[in-house]
Each structure stands twice: as structure tokens, then as C-alpha cells.
Amino acid sequence: MVSTINDIRAIPVGLPFQQHEGPPAGFGGKVWQTLDILLVRVETSDGIVGWGDAFGYNALSSTKAAVDDLVAPLGVGQDARDIAGVMDRLSRTLHLFGRSGPVQYALSGLDIALWDIAGKRAGLPVAQLLGGAGRTAVPSYASLFRIADNDLVARVCEGLAEDCFSAIKLHEIDPHATLAARQGAGPDIDLMMDVNCPWDLVTAREAAAIMAPADLKWLEEPIWPPEDFAALSALAASGIPLAAGENVANAEEMTRLASAPGVSYVQPSVTKIGGITAFHRAAQAAKLAGRRVAPHSPYFGPGLLATLQLAAVHTDIEYIEMFGATLTTPLFDGFGLPGPDKRFAIPTGPGLGADPEPDVINRFLLG
Numbered sequence: 001m002v003s004t005i006n007d008i009r010a011i012p013v014g015l016p017f018q019q020h021e022g023p024p025a026g027f028g029g030k031v032w033q034t035l036d037i038l039l040v041r042v043e044t045s046d047g048i049v050g051w052g053d054a055f056g057y058n059a060l061s062s063t064k065a066a067v068d069d070l071v072a073p074l075g076v077g078q079d080a081r082d083i084a085g086v087m088d089r090l091s092r093t094l095h096l097f098g099r100s101g102p103v104q105y106a107l108s109g110l111d112i113a114l115w116d117i118a119g120k121r122a123g124l125p126v127a128q129l130l131g132g133a134g135r136t137a138v139p140s141y142a143s144l145f146r147i148a149d150n151d152l153v154a155r156v157c158e159g160l161a162e163d164c165f166s167a168i169k170l171h172e173i174d175p176h177a178t179l180a181a182r183q184g185a186g187p188d189i190d191l192m193m194d195v196n197c198p199w200d201l202v203t204a205r206e207a208a209a210i211m212a213p214a215d216l217k218w219l220e221e222p223i224w225p226p227e228d229f230a231a232l233s234a235l236a237a238s239g240i241p242l243a244a245g246e247n248v249a250n251a252e253e254m255t256r257l258a259s260a261p262g263v264s265y266v267q268p269s270v271t272k273i274g275g276i277t278a279f280h281r282a283a284q285a286a287k288l289a290g291r292r293v294a295p296h297s298p299y300f301g302p303g304l305l306a307t308l309q310l311a312a313v314h315t316d317i318e319y320i321e322m323f324g325a326t327l328t329t330p331l332f333d334g335f336g337l338p339g340p341d342k343r344f345a346i347p348t349g350p351g352l353g354a355d356p357e358p359d360v361i362n363r364f365l366l367g
């Protein structure tokens with residue numbers, strides 16, 4: 001049956017949240033009042049509605065413009081069943097406006113929605129369309145906002161360990177914060193440190209020496225600029241396993257990162273890299289190169305459900321990121337938050353497995 005894309009619509013929502021102890025949350029130079037998500041709603045001629053998620057937060061307005069002005073006009077009228085063809089054609093047509101950033105985020109949202117539609121048409125979860133149903137749940141790790149006070153870092157980590165989290169990731173800059181976190185969390189917790197690309201190689205080596213006793217599972221994005229894969233490879237000799245990839249623009253670039261010696265974990269981000277299609281390709285390339293996949297997924301919308309579907313296929317994914325925020329009103333009924341055992345259930349319904357609740361969208365719609 002013909003299934004033509006009839007409508008592509010970007011819908012911005014800002015969800016209220018509560019956070020752990022520490023200064024107000026925010027990244028990228030902005031304090032967050034709400035968690036801002038850009039939903040991408042796609043409707044087909046045979047009446048199927050799919051939901052995608054294009055990287056939002058501070059970039060939400062820019063990404064919405066990319067959906068409205070670039071992706072939607074080209075996507076409407078295309079065959080929704082031909083995800084590979086649609087993504088290839090739009091990527092080629094739009095490449096001169098950027099193979100990264102808002103254009104790529106907007107394409108990611110469309111791709112996720114098309115996979116949701118494909119699953120709904122088949123009556124199967126996306127994981128099964130991709131050839132996997134390897135598990136029904138995946139552990140989460142607590143991904144903390146920057147605290148910038150090492151005594152408080154220790155206290156928050158102690159509380160999370162008591163609350164049965166088995167893994168915690170810091171977003172600090174001071175390497176000594178890892179020692180405080182280890183002291184608070186105890187020896188049995190997997191501890192990760194994400195510094196968001198601050199250092200040159202010399203500084204990173206000094207920091208790695210300070211952090212060595214914290215026994216990190218991984219050190220994430222230690223090097224500025226993030227494209228300097230050679231410096232990452234050189235830093236690997238410090239002995240701390242390295243993770244990177246959330247700022248890699250597309251699957252092709254991720255293949256190059258996965259080939260860089262010494263990067264243990266590659267971190268595709270489904271709402272940034274080009275959606276489920278690109279994440280799946282990147283994860284396959286990572287595995288062929290002998291790397292682990294550790295998704296970047298500070299998401300609460302369809303991007304999180306898409307990551308969970310991919311985790312059912314790529315069973316080397318050990319943890320899913322649980323951002324340090326508690327939604328006061330979840331977007332999905334019954335999915336998207338870890339249970340008491342700190343595991344995310346992987347939805348088994350058709351497509352991504354759940355649609356955003358219409359009343360939540362209406363209530364928290366942004367301007």
C-alpha cells in the first residue's frame with residue numbers, strides 16, 4: 001500500500017523538572033528552566049502518525065527552523081516506506097547547509113519518526129525490524145549535572161549508591177571530583193567522568209594521573225577540539241578507558257572515530273547523528289572496530305525510546321544514560337523512566353513503543 005509523507009511538523013515542548021542538589025542545571029552557556037524537547041510529528045497518506053525527536057535544549061529554535069524550512073518541504077511527498085532512500089536523498093540535497101548541527105538534528109528527527117511509522121505499519125517494535133530482541137530491559141546510569149563542589153559531589157554519589165544505582169557519571173571539570181565521588185559512592189559503583197572537551201593533550205595527561213585512583217570506567221570527551229582523534233589516541237596510553245562521539249556529526253565520521261586507536265567507547269547520539277539509521281550504522285562500525293557502544297542519550301522523548309530500541313539490538317550497550325533530572329510530568333505513560341531496580345524497560349509495542357501523551361504536549365507546548 002502506498003504510504004506517502006503528507007505532513008512533517010516540529011512541536012517544541014518544555015517539561016518542568018526537579019534536579020539533584022547543586023547549582024541550577026544547564027549546559028552550553030544557559031541555565032535551564034525546563035527540559036526543552038523538539039518533537040517531530042510525521043503523518044502519512046495511509047493515516048499513520050510517527051514521532052521523532054530532534055536535538056533540542058538550547059538549539060531548539062535553530063533545529064525547529066531546520067525542520068520547518070529545510071527538511072519538511074523536501075520530505076513531504078516522499079515514500080515513507082523507503083527510509084534509506086528518503087534519508088539519502090535529503091542528506092545529499094541538504095549537505096551544503098551542514099553535515100552536522102541543526103540540519104543533521106532535524107534529519108535525525110525525521111528518521112526516528114519514519115522508523116516509528118515503519119514499526120506501527122508492521123505491528124512490530126523497531127528493535128525487531130532491525131533484527132534484534134535481545135533483552136527486555138537495560139540498566140541506567142545516573143548522569144549528574146555539574147555540581148562544582150567536591151564535598152557535595154561525594155554526598156550526592158553516596159545517596160545514589162544507597163538508592164541502588166550501580167553506575168554514576170559526573171559532569172565536572174576538576175579531576176579531584178572523581179576522587180570525592182569514589183569516596184562517596186564506594187568501591188563497587190561504576191564511575192564515569194564527562195568533562196565536555198576542555199583540555200589539550202598535556203593537561204589531559206596531568207588530569208588523568210590525578211584521576212587514576214578513582215578507577216574510572218571511562219573518561220568522556222577529555223580533548224579540545226572533539227575532532228582531534230589523534231590526541232585521544234595518544235591519551236589512551238594513560239590507562240583510563242576513553243569515551244567520545246556525542247559530537248560526531250554523522251555515521252561516516254563515527255566510523256573514523258571508531259578506527260582511532262585507544263577509544264574504548266563510542267557514543268552515538270540518536271537525535272544528533274542522523275537518527276536510528278545512522279546510529280545503527282555507527283554502532284555496527286564500532287563493533288567491527290572492536291569498540292563498545294555507550295549511547296549519549298540525555299533524552300526524555302522519542303529519542304530515549306529510540307535509544308532503548310537500539311539497545312535491544314546492540315546488546316553490548318551496558319547502560320543507558322538517565323539525566324540528573326526528574327520530570328514532574330513524564331511525556332509517556334509508563335515508559336521513559338527507570339524502575340525501582342534502575343533499569344529502563346524496552347517498550348515492546350509497535351514502533352518506538354509509545355506515543356507522547358497529547359495532554360502533556362498541549363500543556364507544555366512552547367510559544
Ligand SMILES: [Mg+2]
Nearest residue numbers: 194220221246
Ligand atoms: Mg557527554
